[in-house]
Amino acid sequence: MQNRNMDIYIKQIAEEDYPAFAKISLRAYPTAYKASKTALQDIIKGLKDHESAHDMTYIGAYIDDQLVGGMRYYTFEMNFHGTMISAAGIGSVAVDLLHKKQHVAQKLIDFADQRSKDLAIPLMTLYPFRPSFYKSFGYGYGSPLHHYKLAPANFHDFKVHEGLSYLGEVDFAPIESCYMTYVNNHHGMMHKSTNDLRRIEKLEDCHLVVYKEDGQITGYMIFKQTGITEMNFLRQTIFISEMIYNTTEALKAFSTFLHRQKDQVEYIELHTFDNRFYQLLDNVEYTPDTQVLPLISHRMHDTCLGMMYKVLDPAELIEWVEDRVNENLVFNITSPGHKAFSHESGNNQDIETFEINPGSTSPIEIDMDLAVFSSWIMGAVRLESLYFKGLVQCTQADKLAHLDQSFYLDAPECHNTF
Numbered sequence: 263m264q265n266r267n268m269d270i271y272i273k274q275i276a277e278e279d280y281p282a283f284a285k286i287s288l289r290a291y292p293t294a295y296k297a298s299k300t301a302l303q304d305i306i307k308g309l310k311d312h313e314s315a316h317d318m319t320y321i322g323a324y325i326d327d328q329l330v331g332g333m334r335y336y337t338f339e340m341n342f343h344g345t346m347i348s349a350a351g352i353g354s355v356a357v358d359l360l361h362k363k364q365h366v367a368q369k370l371i372d373f374a375d376q377r378s379k380d381l382a383i384p385l386m387t388l389y390p391f392r393p394s395f396y397k398s399f400g401y402g403y404g405s406p407l408h409h410y411k412l413a414p415a416n417f418h419d420f421k422v423h424e425g426l427s428y429l430g431e432v433d434f435a436p437i438e439s440c441y442m443t444y445v446n447n448h449h450g451m452m453h454k455s456t457n458d459l460r461r462i463e464k465l466e467d468c469h470l471v472v473y474k475e476d477g478q479i480t481g482y483m484i485f486k487q488t489g490i491t492e493m494n495f496l497r498q499t500i501f502i503s504e505m506i507y508n509t510t511e512a513l514k515a516f517s518t519f520l521h522r523q524k525d526q527v528e529y530i531e532l533h534t535f536d537n538r539f540y541q542l543l544d545n546v547e548y549t550p551d552t553q554v555l556p557l558i559s560h561r562m563h564d565t566c567l568g569m570m571y572k573v574l575d576p577a578e579l580i581e582w583v584e585d586r587v588n589e590n591l592v593f594n595i596t597s598p599g600h601k602a603f604s605h606e607s608g609n610n611q612d613i614e615t616f617e618i619n620p621g622s623t624s625p626i627e628i629d630m631d632l633a634v635f636s637s638w639i640m641g642a643v644r645l646e647s648l649y650f651k652g653l654v655q656c657t658q659a660d661k662l663a664h665l666d667q668s669f670y671l672d673a674p675e676c677h678n679t680f
Contacts, residue, residue: 284302331356332356339452385574408535410533411550411551416544418518418542429471448672528549548563572633588622588623627656
């Protein structure tokens with residue numbers, strides 16, 4: 263049996279430990295990689311290909327110079343309610359199977375938090391392998407993502423005949439300006455990570471269609487067209503991996519384009535953070551599996567939850583939006599009590615208190631835990647809703663609806679993968 267009290271230390275993974283990191287990753291996420299004799303070498307090659315990325319570092323957990331776990335640590339520039347701020351993220355957290363339940367992942371996560379604080383980064387992000395695990399560390403839920411499967415005829419035909427064109431090979435450079443315009447106008451959006459840019463470059467059998475207005479690209483769509491079954495190549499589907507539009511005309515053009523594929527395509531898959539996207543459609547039924555659910559409601563899409571957020575400096579982030587309200591607010595934020603760098607048992611929770619607009623009105627105290635605060639400040643949920651769910655306490659609960667209206671925090675969206 264492994265000694266659970268062995269000292270674990272964290273450091274950057276050197277190249278000679280890439281094979282060990284690759285083996286740990288392959289064992290931790292076997293279905294994430296293509297099953298082949300070269301799978302391990304492919305992972306090692308990928309690690310080497312990405313090691314020069316300016317926005318990513320491989321971090322490892324070691325016991326007696328043996329790598330027992332690792333992760334990728336990222337830095338980003340993110341739109342936070344109209345202001346570009348620094349954010350960090352972690353991904354590919356993997357622990358050797360022989361060292362599970364020894365707090366390896368906890369130490370990696372705590373290291374990432376401290377590294378970010380040292381870099382004056384106020385916000386962490388990640389895509390969770392198990393949301394409940396990260397929620398216990400103070401990560402809050404982000405925005406739901408809606409996955410549609412729609413018959414082409416369901417898209418409205420706006421009869422847009424001009425403006426669309428292919429852009430040849432899938433390349434991010436020509437569409438970067440279009441993407442950055444979207445980033446600057448949408449809370450939660452990030453600059454493309456090196457990892458995501460390389461993902462786009464490696465896309466196979468994909469098409470890049472752009473919409474131009476006055477010579478400028480105002481929207482683009484990356485999609486793949488495949489057969490539904492190998493036995494009948496005439497049955498086809500379109501999968502849209504990314505669709506960005508900055509104008510109404512661009513969206514109309516894409517809707518018209520998708521509508522006109524109805525003679526050859528059975529259904530189109532796409533995902534969106536727009537919870538009113540269905541208003542664009544002439545028919546909302548989910549294809550190919552139409553269902554009528556309670557209250558005679560038609561299934562439209564699958565809803566899923568991905569990115570989670572953790573605020574490392576609540577008092578700093580609130581400064582970016584405090585001018586939206588006039589009330590004197592006192593926040594009491596409870597942070598998770600477990601510390602991975604301690605062998606102590608128990609739950610020694612910390613409470614951080616900070617105030618905005620002191621003296622302007624009688625103070626309104628608002629209490630919540632860090633995960634809930636992270637979700638709220640990111641705009642994923644409203645204070646009034648949190649109060650009725652029992653997740654927020656407030657000395658003047660009748661003011662919460664007004665505060666929600668005043669803060670008017672947009673829900674986040676992010677198309678970056680890492």
